Amino acid sequence: MRNSDNDFIYxxxxxxxxxxxxxxxxxxxxxxxxxEKACNLYKRGDIVYHEGHKGGGVYCVNKGVLKLYKTxxxxxxxxxxxxxxxxxIGFRSVLSDEAACTTAKVIEDAILxxxxxxxxxxxxxxxxxxxxxxxxxxCKELGESNKYILDLAQKTLRERVAEIxxxxxxxxxxxxxxxxxxxxxxxxxxxxxxxxxxxxxxQLSDFxxxxxxxxxxxxxxxxxxxKLRIISDIY
Amino acid sequence: MRNSDNDFIYxxxxxxxxxxxxxxxxxxxxxxxxxEKACNLYKRGDIVYHEGHKGGGVYCVNKGVLKLYKTxxxxxxxxxxxxxxxxxIGFRSVLSDEAACTTAKVIEDAILxxxxxxxxxxxxxxxxxxxxxxxxxxCKELGESNKYILDLAQKTLRERVAEIxxxxxxxxxxxxxxxxxxxxxxxxxxxxxxxxxxxxxxQLSDFxxxxxxxxxxxxxxxxxxxKLRIISDIY
DNA sequence: CGGCTCCTTGATCAAGGTCAAGACATGTGG
DNA sequence: CCACATGTCTTGACCTTGATCAAGGAGCCG
Numbered sequence: 001m002r003n004s005d006n007d008f009i010y011x012x013x014x015x016x017x018x019x020x021x022x023x024x025x026x027x028x029x030x031x032x033x034x035x036e037k038a039c040n041l042y043k044r045g046d047i048v049y050h051e052g053h054k055g056g057g058v059y060c061v062n063k064g065v066l067k068l069y070k071t072x073x074x075x076x077x078x079x080x081x082x083x084x085x086x087x088x089i090g091f092r093s094v095l096s097d098e099a100a101c102t103t104a105k106v107i108e109d110a111i112l113x114x115x116x117x118x119x120x121x122x123x124x125x126x127x128x129x130x131x132x133x134x135x136x137x138x139c140k141e142l143g144e145s146n147k148y149i150l151d152l153a154q155k156t157l158r159e160r161v162a163e164i165x166x167x168x169x170x171x172x173x174x175x176x177x178x179x180x181x182x183x184x185x186x187x188x189x190x191x192x193x194x195x196x197x198x199x200x201x202x203q204l205s206d207f208x209x210x211x212x213x214x215x216x217x218x219x220x221x222x223x224x225x226x227k228l229r230i231i232s233d234i235y
Numbered sequence: 236m237r238n239s240d241n242d243f244i245y246x247x248x249x250x251x252x253x254x255x256x257x258x259x260x261x262x263x264x265x266x267x268x269x270x271e272k273a274c275n276l277y278k279r280g281d282i283v284y285h286e287g288h289k290g291g292g293v294y295c296v297n298k299g300v301l302k303l304y305k306t307x308x309x310x311x312x313x314x315x316x317x318x319x320x321x322x323x324i325g326f327r328s329v330l331s332d333e334a335a336c337t338t339a340k341v342i343e344d345a346i347l348x349x350x351x352x353x354x355x356x357x358x359x360x361x362x363x364x365x366x367x368x369x370x371x372x373x374c375k376e377l378g379e380s381n382k383y384i385l386d387l388a389q390k391t392l393r394e395r396v397a398e399i400x401x402x403x404x405x406x407x408x409x410x411x412x413x414x415x416x417x418x419x420x421x422x423x424x425x426x427x428x429x430x431x432x433x434x435x436x437x438q439l440s441d442f443x444x445x446x447x448x449x450x451x452x453x454x455x456x457x458x459x460x461x462k463l464r465i466i467s468d469i470y
Numbered sequence: 471c472g473g474c475t476c477c478t479t480g481a482t483c484a485a486g487g488t489c490a491a492g493a494c495a496t497g498t499g500g
Numbered sequence: 501c502c503a504c505a506t507g508t509c510t511t512g513a514c515c516t517t518g519a520t521c522a523a524g525g526a527g528c529c530g
Contacts, residue, residue: 073389128361142327149305155307195486196487198509434518
């Protein structure tokens with residue numbers, strides 16, 4: 001984490017705010033938020049918070065990309081989701097008053113605004129539009145987690161890898177050459193799919209042979225998204 | 236579902252209410268709830284709501300046990316959680332305004348009180364104690380789902396079966412002979428663990444040979460919970 | 471009794487994990 | 501500029517886990 005007073009963001013003018021639950025704040029709450037929040041620059045590899053620690057607050061992603069993961073046997077990561085501009089992270093543990101159940105690590109240099117628990121909970125309990133938006137958020141995430149449980153339990157590796165490519169495609173979009181705009185190591189992809197690095201590599205090169213994708217270093221080019229959708233069995 | 240006017244439950248006197256988010260209602264809201272809710276008796280096997288359908292409301296479990304599952308390939312169920320007295324089901328889809336992502340099926344005869352969406356959302360948006368309690372609920376569930384994703388992705392069958400026995404133990408308790416007080420078919424156990432019926436059977440008989448459990452029909456007697464905890468690798 | 475459903479066990483097989491080795495890319499210091 | 505080290509990627513060989521198939525047993529009910 002780096003101090004970056006010159007990067008100070010005024011909530012009033014923050015265009016990211018429209019994407020978040022904070023769009024429901026009234027003027028007074030917005031001023032409080034602006035006053036109490038702290039914006040900081042984070043570099044690739046920085047850890048924002050650690051699994052098991054009580055989070056002191058919530059982070060609003062203004063710029064960059066993070067991965068949220070749990071650490072399992074032998075330190076193997078299981079990536080649960082990514083966070084990008086407009087996403088709120090750490091609110092689960094703050095709202096349920098439990099320790100963080102994931103670790104948040106920066107994978108693309110980021111600007112994060114920190115909002116202290118107290119203020120966050122305070123606003124939530126006073127502003128029903130805000131809190132209803134949060135409920136919708138956590139219920140949506142819950143739906144996604146439940147879906148992924150089914151996938152892990154029942155789908156084959158091939159189906160899951162196809163599904164993850166689609167997820168990355170939908171989450172990060174593609175550049176003008178159809179390369180997905182995120183750079184993950186093979187190991188990281190494996191840690192989303194829930195498999196071994198070698199297995200992901202094999203599956204990716206199968207998809208390449210079949211003409212569904214192309215590979216250029218860490219970048220994945222999507223050539224036939226429909227084929228992948230059929231494989232991943234989204235019905 | 237059966238009508239059961241004689242089973243009518245007055246929210247004011249309902250001792251289950253103290254266990255639920257409804258304990259935060261004021262007198263007026265409680266009267267509304269009492270007036271608008273509908274209590275019904277359900278028999279084992281009854282389906283309360285179906286995956287994919289827009290839920291018309293939320294159910295409060297007064298008595299009985301239900302399983303909540305998603306249906307996967309070839310109709311194979313993945314059980315996500317159970318609901319017992321004091322639990323609220325169906326609120327995820329109501330609050331996120333999505334279709335139900337699970338099916339709710341009765342496994343022990345139940346009394347459920349139905350609360351229409353409109354009333355439920357209305358109360359949530361007006362009563363912040365109530366809505367904060369709901370947030371906490373969904374965030375907790377989210378934490379559990381995330382934990383299970385890690386388990387499915389990284390743990391062996393043996394570890395997962397041990398873990399599920401502990402889950403059932405904690406959720407349903409034991410009778411005076413240490414038998415877990417829930418009756419699940421082997422297939423249902425397999426559908427929690429995320430594996431084949433035969434694999435669960437083999438693992439259970441292994442645990443029996445090792446002296447961790449005893450089996451009597453569908454009932455599981457826990458003989459050495461600590462050993463199971465070590466196996467399931469909860470640290 | 472026959473006809474269910476569920477449970478159990480054995481045999482077989484494939485998916486995918488693990489191990490090992492080499493390729494490739496990148497960065498560093500001499 | 502080269503030699504070397506480091507980290508990631510890739511491929512092949514092998515082996516384990518657990519899925520699948522098949523058959524028989526136990527319990528229950530009309």
